[in-house]
Amino acid sequence: xxxxxxxxxxxxxxxxxxxxxxxxxxxxxxxxxxxxxxxxxxxxxxxxxxxxxxxxxxxxxxxxxxxxxxxxxxxxxxxxxxxxxxxxxxxxxxxxxxxxxxxxxxxxxxxxxxxxxxxxxxxxxxxxxxxxxxxxxxxxxxxxxxxxxxxxxxxxxxxxxxxxxxxxxxxxxxxxxxxxxxxxxxxxxxxxxxxxxxxxxxxxxxxxxxxxxxxxxxxxxxxxxxxxxxxxxxxxxxxxxxxxxxxxxxxxxxxxxxxxxxxxxxxxxxxxxxxxxxxxxxxxxxxxxxxxxxxxxxxxxxxxxxxxxxxxxxxxxxxxxxxxxxxxxxxxxxxx
Amino acid sequence: xxxxxxxxxxxxxxxxxxxxxxxxxxxxxxxxxxxxxxxxxxxxxxxxxxxxxxxxxxxxxxxxxxxxxxxxxxxxxxxxxxxxxxxxxxxxxxxxxxxxxxxxxxxxxxxxxxxxxxxxxxxxxxxxxxxxxxxxxxxxxxxxxxxxxxxxxxxxxxxxxxxxxxxxxxxxxxxxxxxxxxxxxxxxxxxxxxxxxxxxxxxxxxxxxxxxxxxxxxxxxxxxxxxxxxxxxxxxxxxxxxxxxxxxxxxxxxxxxxxxxxxxxxxxxxxxxxxxxxxxxxxxxxxxxxxxxxxxxxxxxxxxxxxx
Numbered sequence: 134x135x136x137x138x139x140x141x142x143x144x145x146x147x148x149x150x151x152x153x154x155x156x157x158x159x160x161x162x163x164x165x166x167x168x169x170x171x172x173x174x175x176x177x178x179x180x181x182x183x184x185x186x187x188x189x190x191x192x193x194x195x196x197x198x199x200x201x202x203x204x205x206x207x208x209x210x211x212x213x214x215x216x217x218x219x220x221x222x223x224x225x226x227x228x229x230x231x232x233x234x235x236x237x238x239x240x241x242x243x244x245x246x247x248x249x250x251x252x253x254x255x256x257x258x259x260x261x262x263x264x265x266x267x268x269x270x271x272x273x274x275x276x277x278x279x280x281x282x283x284x285x286x287x288x289x290x291x292x293x294x295x296x297x298x299x300x301x302x303x304x305x306x307x308x309x310x311x312x313x314x315x316x317x318x319x320x321x322x323x324x325x326x327x328x329x330x331x332x333x334x335x336x337x338x339x340x341x342x343x344x345x346x347x348x349x350x351x352x353x354x355x356x357x358x359x360x361x362x363x364x365x366x367x368x369x370x371x372x373x374x375x376x377x378x379x380x381x382x383x384x385x386x387x388x389x390x391x392x393x394x395x396x397x398x399x400x401x402x403x404x405x406x407x408x409x410x411x412x413x414x415x416x417x418x419x420x421x422x423x424x425x426x427x428x429x430x431x432x433x434x435x436x437x438x439x440x441x442x443x444x445x446x447x448x449x450x451x452x453x454x455x456x457x458x459x460x461x462x463x464x465x466x467x468x469x
Numbered sequence: 470x471x472x473x474x475x476x477x478x479x480x481x482x483x484x485x486x487x488x489x490x491x492x493x494x495x496x497x498x499x500x501x502x503x504x505x506x507x508x509x510x511x512x513x514x515x516x517x518x519x520x521x522x523x524x525x526x527x528x529x530x531x532x533x534x535x536x537x538x539x540x541x542x543x544x545x546x547x548x549x550x551x552x553x554x555x556x557x558x559x560x561x562x563x564x565x566x567x568x569x570x571x572x573x574x575x576x577x578x579x580x581x582x583x584x585x586x587x588x589x590x591x592x593x594x595x596x597x598x599x600x601x602x603x604x605x606x607x608x609x610x611x612x613x614x615x616x617x618x619x620x621x622x623x624x625x626x627x628x629x630x631x632x633x634x635x636x637x638x639x640x641x642x643x644x645x646x647x648x649x650x651x652x653x654x655x656x657x658x659x660x661x662x663x664x665x666x667x668x669x670x671x672x673x674x675x676x677x678x679x680x681x682x683x684x685x686x687x688x689x690x691x692x693x694x695x696x697x698x699x700x701x702x703x704x705x706x707x708x709x710x711x712x713x714x715x716x717x718x719x720x721x722x723x724x725x726x727x728x729x730x731x732x733x734x735x736x737x738x739x740x741x742x743x744x745x746x747x748x749x750x751x752x753x754x755x756x757x758x759x760x761x762x763x764x765x766x767x768x769x770x771x772x773x774x775x776x777x
Contacts, residue, residue, distance in 0.1 A: 160731070192749070210572065211556075213556050213559070213560065243689065260756060260760075263760065264759065264760060267760070268761065269760075269762070269763070270495060271502065271556060272502060272763075273554055273759040273763045274759075275502065275556075275705075275759075276703055276707060276755045276758070276759045277756050277759040277760070279700045279703070279752075279755055280751070280752040280753065280754065280755025280756035281752065281756060281758065282698075283700070283751055283752030283755070284749050284752035284753060284756065285750050285752075286748075287745040287748035287752065288749055289744075289761070290741075290745040290748075291745040291746060291749065294741060295741060295745075329473050344624065371721075379620060402560075402563065402564055404569060405560055405564075409557075409560075413662060438575075440575045441571075443567075443571065444567075444568055444571045444572070444575075447564045447567050447568045447571070448564075448568065449562045450561070450678045451549075451550075451561050451564050451565065451568075454550070454553055454557050454560065454561050455549055455553075455561075458553065458554070458557060
């Protein structure tokens with residue numbers, strides 16, 4: 134509907150239009166964020182707001198990275214992957230496993246990401262590809278995703294137990310910059326999250342495989358006609374999805390400090406919110422969506438008790454679905 | 470194990486059978502992916518608990534109020550979200566159920582994780598009376614038997630009502646919408662209204678199930694209404710059969726027998742591992758059924774259709 138293209142066209146046609154100001158949705162979003170920030174500063178003071186904003190960016194890092202895979206899979210395969218949250222959990226628990234096997238923490242993390250990527254590809258080969266070939270309907274896909282989510286989550290719980298765990302890193306030290314206090318690990322998660330988000334964004338933009346993935350998510354039929362290798366793209370998308378999900382899970386584990394196997398399912402609706410906000414199938418959108426959801430949840434702690442944080446994510450998800458199902462960066466619905 | 474154990478399995482099968490009748494009405498007969506059923510169940514159950522404990526209502530009046538509130542919830546969800554695509558609708562309903570659970574967990578009025586206690590006095594009285602009668606035929610020792618009878622009576626009555634409804638013109642319109650929404654609309658049927666009615670009835674059924682859950686667990690706490698139970702309902706649905714009310718009965722009995730039956734095996738596993746294993750089994754069930762027999766045992770493949 135009123136996408137940026139249309140707004141641009143309207144401007145071009147009426148360079149000095151009759152005083153009607155039409156903003157594209159991303160600009161509008163930026164304005165809303167700036168206004169909200171200013172309002173919060175006015176109400177709660179700069180220090181508290183800045184602290185909540187930094188916390189929001191930390192959350193935005195893992196939510197954004199976690200949402201990319203969900204969004205691409207939903208865009209490319211039209212699959213609502215309920216098991217995605219459990220890939221985040223797999224990342225954190227693989228890290229524990231490799232650490233237990235004696236690897237240094239950072240190496241264990243890297244191995245965990247690779248292992249989770251392999252796990253994601255495995256689910257494609259064992260579950261999703263056969264289902265697609267059998268011409269499965271929406272409900273079948275839904276139920277399979279739920280089934281897979283249960284198998285993954287409780288499989289992890291079976292071996293690792295449901296007790297609260299940590300990655301075993303130093304969670305006490307903290308750094309202070311001006312009025313903002315931040316655990317060293319949170320700072321690491323923040324920096325890593327933002328850097329990886331930038332790298333992923335650049336990779337999608339400039340590498341051949343990134344372009345192909347975006348083209349595929351955008352219009353599958355057209356991409357296939359242009360000679361893109363379908364099966365390869367799907368495999369790469371699953372691998373990337375699992376890799377980034379594991380990274381997101383690890384960042385969550387690092388930033389929050391302690392976790393149990395249920396954290397993926399708790400985060401899942403926030404990840405969906407980020408996905409819908411950014412426009413389904415749009416990887417950049419998912420990154421921005423994650424940041425917006427992270428900021429909203431942390432900013433909400435200024436107004437409400439912190440225990441309502443997840444509910445803010447759910448409410449945003451419903452609001453987005455109702456008011457703007459095509460998302461901030463999505464295009465008007467295509468008839469297919 | 471004992472007869473008591475299997476009576477309890479029967480109670481669970483009956484309660485979640487009522488719950489799943491609503492899912493069958495939505496997913497099976499009109500093609501609506503309602504994944505918020507646990508939320509409606511929570512509304513019904515907590516309305517009963519809170520109205521009796523905090524406001525001194527009669528249990529039976531509270532049951533009616535609980536059904537009414539769940540229906541209002543269903544109408545609210547339906548009016549706001551029914552125009553969404555089916556997968557978006559499913560996500561929105563899950564989000565709704567999670568919000569309900571979150572509010573119950575964190576708000577002041579619901580007692581949070583401490584839960585609600587002491588609403589079932591009237592039921593105890595009735596149950597004791599029934600047990601006295603049952604004692605006359607030598608069944609007085611099975612304390613859960615009155616609940617079993619009440620649950621299955623309600624289940625079978627509701628089942629009969631739904632089967633009758635399915636044969637009416639109203640029921641045929643539902644299937645018409647599932648098969649071809651545009652054609653049904655072109656015949657002058659108000660598709661939205663039918664979907665809304667189907668959702669509201671499902672919510673009412675969930676509230677009845679919630680009432681029995683409340684009687685069964687004897688105190689209410691939020692995790693009884695985890696969205697996972699909606700998934701259990703769908704597992705029963707696909708096991709028994711798609712678009713078949715009889716399938717819900719079969720699915721309910723089979724599902725709970727398999728799930729609870731795993732408790733009977735002595736294994737070297739810890740209690741936590743056994744609990745995990747039960748969920749893993751449910752997961753594999755969903756995966757295998759979707760792959761091998763998506764229409765379920767009694768279902769008809771030709772009736773499996775959910776519009777995008």
